Amino acid sequence: MDDRTGDATDRGEPGSAGRWRGRDLGTRTVSYDERDAMLYALAVGARPVEDLDLVFERGLRVLPTFALSLAQWAPDVLAGRGAFGDGTALHGAQRLTVHKELPPAGEVTCSAAVTEVWDKGGAAVFEVAVDSAYFHAVWSVFAPGRGGFGGERGPGRPPAPQGDPSHRTRQHTFPAQAALYRLTGDRHLIHVDPVAAAAVGQPRPILHGLCTLAGAVLRLADVLGAHPADLAEVDGRFAAPVLPGDTLDVTAWRDSDGDGAAFEVAREGEAVLTGGRVRFGRAG
Structure with missing residues (x-):
C-alpha cells in the first residue's frame, strides 16, 4: 500500500478517519492470463510436481487467493487518497470468500468501498471490501494515530482454538x-x-x-x-x-x-x- 499520491483533503488529520466510512473506491476491470496465474502459484509456494495443475497450462486451475492480487488496487487507492496519513499503516487482517472458480485467463470486474472504520483509540482500522462475481474480499488496515474520533471499537480478536490440534x-x-x-x-x-x-x-x-x-x-x-x-x-x-x-x-x-x-x-x-x-x- 505505497500509492500515496492523490488528493490531500484528509491526509492524516486527527479525528477525521470516521469520515471515510462508506467511501466508494471505484470499479475496475482487471485482465490476466495463464502466465499470471502460474507465476502467482509459484510465488506463494506451489510445487511443480505435487501441485502440477496450479503451475502448468494443461488443465490449469487457479488458486483462489490469486483474487487478492487482482483486487490489490483497492487498498492502494485508499492509501493514495490520504486515509492513512503518515505511511505507518499495516495490513492487519484479510478475509476472502470464493463465489466461483476463476478461469485460467480472463477479466474480472471489481467494485470497492470502505465498509467500516473502527476506532481503537490510538489507531483506526479501515475495512476495504472488494466484490466481484468471483469473490468477496476484505482488507483490514491498521492505521496508528488515526483513532480517537468517537467511533465504535469494532470486534475483538477471535478466541484461540481450544484443545489439541488435529x-x-x-x-x-x-x-x-x-x-x-x-x-x-x-x-x-x-x-x-x-x-x-x-x-x-x-x-x-x-x-x-x-x-x-x-x-x-x-x-x-x-x-x-x-x-x-x-x-x-x-x-x-x-x-x-x-x-x-x-x-x-x-x-x-x-x-x-x-x-x-x-x-x-x-x-x-x-x-x-x-x-x-x-x-x-x-x-x-
Missing part, C-alpha cells in the same frame, strides 16, 4: 520469495529494498502477509485432504513479519464436519498469523 505441518519459505511475489502486483519497497526494510525496523526485506497466507492455504489443503483450488473461504490476522527463507509451523484444528479448520502460523514459537479460519469445498 494437524501440524511446515511451510517452507525461500530467499527469493518476496522479490518473486511482488511481481504479482504488490511492489511495496519493504519487500525488496534493504534500506526501506531497515526504515521500518526490519533486518532485511520481509515477505508479504498475503504470500504467507496463501502459502498456508497450500499446506492446509495438504493435511486436510483438499485441493487448494477448492478453497471456499479463508480468514487470518497478521501478527508478525516473516523473512524470506523462514520455516513456519502451521497448526490446525479441524472442524467436526471435516470441511474447515481453525489454524495458526508461527516461527520458532512466535505467532505470525493468528485467528485463522479456512474452509474447502468446490465453488459453483
Whole structure:
C-alpha cells in the first residue's frame, strides 16, 4: 500500500478517519492470463510436481487467493487518497470468500468501498471490501494515530482454538520469495529494498502477509485432504513479519464436519498469523 499520491483533503488529520466510512473506491476491470496465474502459484509456494495443475497450462486451475492480487488496487487507492496519513499503516487482517472458480485467463470486474472504520483509540482500522462475481474480499488496515474520533471499537480478536490440534505441518519459505511475489502486483519497497526494510525496523526485506497466507492455504489443503483450488473461504490476522527463507509451523484444528479448520502460523514459537479460519469445498 505505497500509492500515496492523490488528493490531500484528509491526509492524516486527527479525528477525521470516521469520515471515510462508506467511501466508494471505484470499479475496475482487471485482465490476466495463464502466465499470471502460474507465476502467482509459484510465488506463494506451489510445487511443480505435487501441485502440477496450479503451475502448468494443461488443465490449469487457479488458486483462489490469486483474487487478492487482482483486487490489490483497492487498498492502494485508499492509501493514495490520504486515509492513512503518515505511511505507518499495516495490513492487519484479510478475509476472502470464493463465489466461483476463476478461469485460467480472463477479466474480472471489481467494485470497492470502505465498509467500516473502527476506532481503537490510538489507531483506526479501515475495512476495504472488494466484490466481484468471483469473490468477496476484505482488507483490514491498521492505521496508528488515526483513532480517537468517537467511533465504535469494532470486534475483538477471535478466541484461540481450544484443545489439541488435529494437524501440524511446515511451510517452507525461500530467499527469493518476496522479490518473486511482488511481481504479482504488490511492489511495496519493504519487500525488496534493504534500506526501506531497515526504515521500518526490519533486518532485511520481509515477505508479504498475503504470500504467507496463501502459502498456508497450500499446506492446509495438504493435511486436510483438499485441493487448494477448492478453497471456499479463508480468514487470518497478521501478527508478525516473516523473512524470506523462514520455516513456519502451521497448526490446525479441524472442524467436526471435516470441511474447515481453525489454524495458526508461527516461527520458532512466535505467532505470525493468528485467528485463522479456512474452509474447502468446490465453488459453483
